Amino acid sequence: MTLTEGRRVRLATETTLIEAVATEDGTSAGSLSLAAGTEGTVERVVQHDHQSKGVREYERLKSLLDSFGHDMPAGTKKQLEEQVSALEPEWIEYQRQGPAVTVRVRFDNGFILDGVREALFVTA
Numbered sequence: 636m637t638l639t640e641g642r643r644v645r646l647a648t649e650t651t652l653i654e655a656v657a658t659e660d661g662t663s664a665g666s667l668s669l670a671a672g673t674e675g676t677v678e679r680v681v682q683h684d685h686q687s688k689g690v691r692e693y694e695r696l697k698s699l700l701d702s703f704g705h706d707m708p709a710g711t712k713k714q715l716e717e718q719v720s721a722l723e724p725e726w727i728e729y730q731r732q733g734p735a736v737t738v739r740v741r742f743d744n745g746f747i748l749d750g751v752r753e754a755l756f757v758t759a
Contacts, residue, residue, distance in 0.1 A: 638677050643759035646673045675742035683735040690729045693722035
């Protein structure tokens with residue numbers, strides 16, 4: 636699911652924000668959680684494309700192979716194919732995961748969660 640700004644959402648699961656709040660004298664005053672089903676509005680959506688060095692290298696070498704492989708000497712082409720094959724598992728995992736998406740949600744109760752993964756929410 637890809638969330639968009641302005642969309643109404645609901646927390647999919649109870650979310651603990653603070654395990655224990657301490658007072659000035661060091662005693663514990665409790666914890667802070669948002670209940671599953673708490674509704675709010677998406678204010679911001681940020682897509683993070685964290686490509687590893689291996690993924691970037693795979694893209695570079697694969698592009699080189701696809702564009703110029705037919706004109707390369709056999710030995711060079713074979714070496715390039717081996718390098719691409721070695722990086723392919725990392726590329727496949729990157730494709731499977733997709734880009735990470737974080738959101739800022741303003742809840743109806745006034746709380747704001749910022750920089751949390753969109754998977755924490757369902758559409759309301």
